[in-house]
Amino acid sequence: MRWEDLPQSDNVEDRRSGGDGGGGGGGGFGLPGGRGGLGVGTIVVLGIVGWALGIDPRLLIGGAEILSGGSQARYEQPVNPPSGRPAGAPGDDMGKFVARVLGSTEVQWSEIFRKAGQRYQAPKLVMYAGGTRSGCGVAQSAMGPFYCPSDQRVYLDTAFFREIETRFRGCDVGSRSCQFVQAYIIAHEVGHHVQNLLGILTKAHQLQQTVSKAESNRVQVRVELQADCFAGVWANRSDERWKLIQPGDVEAAMRTAAAIGDDTLQRRSQGHVVPDAFTHGSAEQRQRWFTVGLKQGTVASCNTFGATQL
Numbered sequence: 001m002r003w004e005d006l007p008q009s010d011n012v013e014d015r016r017s018g019g020d021g022g023g024g025g026g027g028g029f030g031l032p033g034g035r036g037g038l039g040v041g042t043i044v045v046l047g048i049v050g051w052a053l054g055i056d057p058r059l060l061i062g063g064a065e066i067l068s069g070g071s072q073a074r075y076e077q078p079v080n081p082p083s084g085r086p087a088g089a090p091g092d093d094m095g096k097f098v099a100r101v102l103g104s105t106e107v108q109w110s111e112i113f114r115k116a117g118q119r120y121q122a123p124k125l126v127m128y129a130g131g132t133r134s135g136c137g138v139a140q141s142a143m144g145p146f147y148c149p150s151d152q153r154v155y156l157d158t159a160f161f162r163e164i165e166t167r168f169r170g171c172d173v174g175s176r177s178c179q180f181v182q183a184y185i186i187a188h189e190v191g192h193h194v195q196n197l198l199g200i201l202t203k204a205h206q207l208q209q210t211v212s213k214a215e216s217n218r219v220q221v222r223v224e225l226q227a228d229c230f231a232g233v234w235a236n237r238s239d240e241r242w243k244l245i246q247p248g249d250v251e252a253a254m255r256t257a258a259a260i261g262d263d264t265l266q267r268r269s270q271g272h273v274v275p276d277a278f279t280h281g282s283a284e285q286r287q288r289w290f291t292v293g294l295k296q297g298t299v300a301s302c303n304t305f306g307a308t309q310l
Contacts, residue, residue: 001180002244009103013153014090015128090127094158098127101183104244105190108237112299113197123147123193125154125186145185147192149201154189161185170256177252180245184231184253184290191230195223200305214276221262222304224280225289228257229302232293240297250294257290258283285310 090096106122113120126132131140135151144163145156161182164170171178195201204223208216235253239245258264261283263273280286289310292301304310 001176001183001249002242002246003097003100003179003183005242006100006238006244007103007107008096008099009106009122009125010099011106011122011124012090012095012099012102013124013126014095015126015132016090017129095127097179097182098125098156098158098186101186102190104238104242105187105234107241108234109190109194111237112233121152121197123152123154123190125156128155128157129159130157145189147189147196149192149196152193152196154186154193156186156189158182164256164259168256168259170259171252175248175252176246177248180249181252181256184235184256187231187234188227190234191227192223194230195226200226217276217279220279221281221285221310222307225285225310226302226304228281228286229289229293229304230299232290232295233297233299233302235294236297253290254287257286261286281310 090099102125106120110120110122126134126139128139129141131138132155133139134148134153134155136146136148139146139155139157141157141159144160145154147154161178164181164185165173165178171181192201195204201223204219208219211219235245260280262278262280263275263282266273266277275282281289289302289304
């Protein structure tokens with residue numbers, strides 16, 4: 001991936017060395033390979049948070065279950081994120097990379113919204129290490145990246161990128177193609193922000209309240225696949241403008257999409273597949289919808305809610 005010429009965003013908040021009380025309360029997370037289970041108390045907390053914010057807890061987590069194969073992460077009572085932290089591009093290489101990828105999403109989505117007669121409100125991206133507070137509660141690195149609609153921020157512990165390389169083998173460790181995978185992950189979370197601005201998350205939540213658990217999961221799959229497609233739209237338009245895609249990049253994204261598909265994660269964690277428990281889509285579905293966005297480059301092509309077959 002050729003990212004050095006991408007525009008730099010000033011909407012990055014670096015909390016990696018601030019130590020703002022992240023991880024408060026501890027607790028386990030239901031990850032494949034066993035990093036603790038999901039207790040009854042955690043489920044109750046999730047329900048309270050979802051009710052208080054008017055949004056299904058699965059939508060709060062956004063892409064967080066990407067790491068847990070559909071498991072819910074623990075949230076504490078909603079809290080206000082720390083204030084007074086300066087925003088801007090961090091000075092280290094990873095910080096600069098994240099800021100430039102975020103900047104490229106701002107350019108592309110601003111243009112898309114402008115052509116539709118609307119104004120794009122860019123999200124903040126919080127980089128943290130270990131744990132931090134968010135408008136949706138306590139964020140922990142074990143949750144993976146996620147978008148919080150309450151404060152319109154993307155939360156990212158870049159240690160997750162190493163998980164993609166080493167644990168899930170989504171790309172060759174240290175390769176330039178891994179950077180494209182990292183950008184795909186960021187663009188996916190920004191895709192949830194776009195869904196929030198368009199009212200899609202709210203409508204999805206309202207629908208989920210009227211259907212069975214299995215059907216609610218199917219709604220969530222459509223939410224996540226659309227975010228994958230929106231990431232493809234970003235890649236299409238960014239490559240057209242900045243020629244960022246290099247040989248092997250798309251293949252690495254496809255490899256990662258397969259590695260984090262619900263069916264792949266379920267086979268890895270429990271040895272069998274339960275389609276009714278999918279929350280992000282199968283490996284094949286995730287690959288397909290990213291490819292749709294990449295090839296078409298339009299929001300209209302990402303209508304997963306209108307698709308008869310995912």
